[in-house]
Amino acid sequence: MKPSTILVSLLSALPAAILAAPTSCGSDDSDSGSGVTRFGVMSARSASPIHLLPLNARNGHFYLGGETQSYCPEEQVQNCPAGNETVLAGGDNTLALAVDVPGGQLVYIGPDGAMSFTPAHSASMPEGSVLTGWNYTAGDPFGHLQWFPGGLVACMDRDNQVFGQVEGFNSTGCLGFDALAIATEEVGAWQYT
Secondary structure: OOHHHHHHHHHHHOOHHHHHOOOOOOOOOOOOOOOOOEEEEEEEOOOOOOOOOEEEEEOOEEEEOOOOOEEOOHHHHHHOOOOOOOOEEEOEEOEEEOEOOOOOEEEEEOOOOEEEEOOOOOOOOOOOOEOOOEEEEOOOOOEEEEEOOOOEEEEHHHOOEEEEOOOOOOOOOEEEOEEEEEEEOOOOEOEEO
């Protein structure tokens, strides 16, 4: 079952009061016995425009809401994951996207604070980017994803783009949120774009 389907089912069963309370990432290793933790993320910020929006990968960055962007090569179409949801892998200091593309795709915080991911077949990222500081904690029914030291925010004036609060980051127009996580065994896409 898809993370968003499970998440919506669980959310509908929870009282509103609960919602108001604020590994190696070898992402191309897709068998369920790999020991890699995979999960989808949804924001929690009660009484805000970003409450209960899914975290989506597109254009090399992450956003709350909108659509996920992914790609599947024509010769792989029969075997590609759906690619319409963003699934992360790891969370034990480092993070990646859960993809099938050889080499995987790493998640990092850019020097401007933007939560970003590497292109397929490359570990290229801007100088000064931060790969570490990610912490996934399992939970029942929800786990949590955090980034240290500054936490994550979504900026409404930038289409709900997600940023890590790095030194010097101007958070005007941005809201912090809890990143609720739900585990899955699925790989999200061949690659995200």
